[in-house]
Amino acid sequence: MQTSSQALYRVAQIREAEHIAIQNLQMPGLQLMRSAGMAAFNALRQRWPEQSRITVFCGAGNNAGDGYVLAKLALAAGFGVSVYTLVPVGQLGGDALTVYQDFIQAGGRVSAFDARAQTAGIIVDALLGTGLSRPVGEEYAHAISHINRADCPVLSIDVPSGLHADTGCVLGCAVKADLTVTFIALKCGLFTGEAGDYCGDIVCSSLNVPDAVLAQLPATAHLSSKPVLKPRPRSAHKGHFGHVLLIGGNRGFSGAIRLAGEAALFGGAGLVSIASRAGHADLLNIGRPELMCHAAETACDLHPLLERASVIVIGPGLGQDSWAQDMLRHALASEKPCVADADALNLLARHPVRRPNWVLTPHPGEAARLLGCNTHDIAADRFAAVKKLQNQYAGVCVLKGAGSLIADGGNLLVNTTGNPGMASGGMGDVLAGVTGALLAQGLTLTDAAKLAVHVHGEAADGMAATQGERGMLAGDLLPKIRELLN
Known part of the structure; x- marks a missing residue:
């Protein structure tokens, strides 16, 4: 991926930048169009x-x-060169x-497009662009289907036709491009949701619009960068790197809390x-x-463990019964930094609270429950x-999925690592454990979430490159996560 900037903008902001360039900098629209082509x-x-054919x-x-x-x-x-149009020239x-x-x-x-249109060489998609905000019409849908069925590489101009440039949602159907060339600045919708299946590689050209123009517009989000951990002091001991307490593993779900605990160890926590x-x-x-490992059947069993911990991770395999509710209530009452995942989020959806010092890591289903909506609403604008x-909940929120998003109230970040091999049980438990370990080592909430999400996906990418995506196990990522953190 080649980009000139890590800032992401919505379509309305890009249009405002174009307007500034045209009106204030005497860059005619025709000049911008020719530069784009x-x-x-x-x-x-x-x-x-x-x-040599397009x-x-x-x-x-x-x-x-x-x-x-x-x-x-x-x-x-x-x-x-063959060109097909979907509209009369008069339009x-x-x-x-x-x-x-x-x-x-x-x-x-x-030539007017019809089902007999012949494709050769490279297909260039110049159908709809960034202005689309409603489902693709029937005639355009036929053209998009024609493109996707062709055995040709595809370049999409600005955004794959049919993909919402702000949200990454497919509006009925969309062109599956191998390369997307976008203009002026990167669009938010190219990096999250369904975009990964449609954009291919992404190249951005500024069209010579000065950086000062975009500087007048606040970016909607940024691509997340990987924080780098400082080397440990030679005099360090385990007490310097925190004590993570993980709470969960209800009857029948011991594997989840074991995975999260191992992830905290591999993530560098001093004690787990x-x-x-x-x-x-x-x-x-x-x-x-x-x-x-400790048996904690009651709050009395939990209290001494809470007192010794510096960070709490709660949710993996927690369940939603009375024991789970009691564990969550007392964990949150401790007011210590916390990572809440899985069933802790489902319980939180029933009785919402706000905390400044926690990281929430919902997948879209859990996010929908937390917000009292459905997963379609989440996907419509992640x-x-x-x-x-x-x-609503404060702290730092990580919305998992393709192009995971991280929000802390001031920043909105988009992660670019990870792959479909991560669609298997236990991945979220590993992420929660690593996040807790990084908090225990003194990272801020935002940096802990950023780094955990990044190395989690990066480890999966490394495994996919050598072993493929199918059959990827959450526990197999742990040694690679340790390597990447170092």
């Missing part, structure tokens, strides 16, 4: 230098204009009409204790004697959802 053509040639699909707006500019450049470079206007006429005057030909049901507490550290979670 050239940037896309240059990216195409760099990605596929051996290709098939361009154009709609009606400025996105189509970018496509016509690209088509003219390809024609001048000796490419075989083109402004700069898009001008560059269409330039293409025709250069010897280009345009587990409070769990008496029936299996003595078995939890078999094969992992570094875990200090950025809005995570901001609402943080506003």
